[in-house]
Amino acid sequence: MSLKSALKKLKGFVRSRSIHVTVVNTGGCNGCDIEILACYTYRYDLEQYGIYYHNNPRKSDVLIVTGPVTYQWRDKLVKLYHKVPEPKAVVAVGTCACSGGIFNQRGGRVCGPVREVIPVDAEVPGCPPRPEEIVSAVVDVLPALFRSWEFRRGGAREAQEA
């Protein structure tokens, strides 16, 4: 293994063990937010997996989005997304974030689901999803995503240069 490749691997390893998240509610009922907070209680303890609640987008790696994205939230969500530095990931939590939920119907005034406003890496459906489901999705997806980030980006860059 070359030095460059070894350093990439080390960087990915470290990055996958220190993930900071910002949670944003784009117009949901707060049910999903309560379940996300429960993930940080002693019972589920998401921090044991190296996933920390930070809530400063400029210092975060992940945006966890709840809610159906109301018209008022669309531009703010895009701005928040751009404030998160690369590499970054987005997780949509709850049926509202995944499909617009009960608000996504005539007269609902929403422009979700979230994936139609910003790129989404993982979705956790449920109204609201249980903390076990959120923890399981986040722990399955995020470390793997950040562990392979350098290689994925390196591969994309090499493909562009070819």
Ligand code: SF4
């Ligand atoms: S998915 Fe259900 S619990 Fe979550 S914000 Fe929407 S209505 Fe509320």
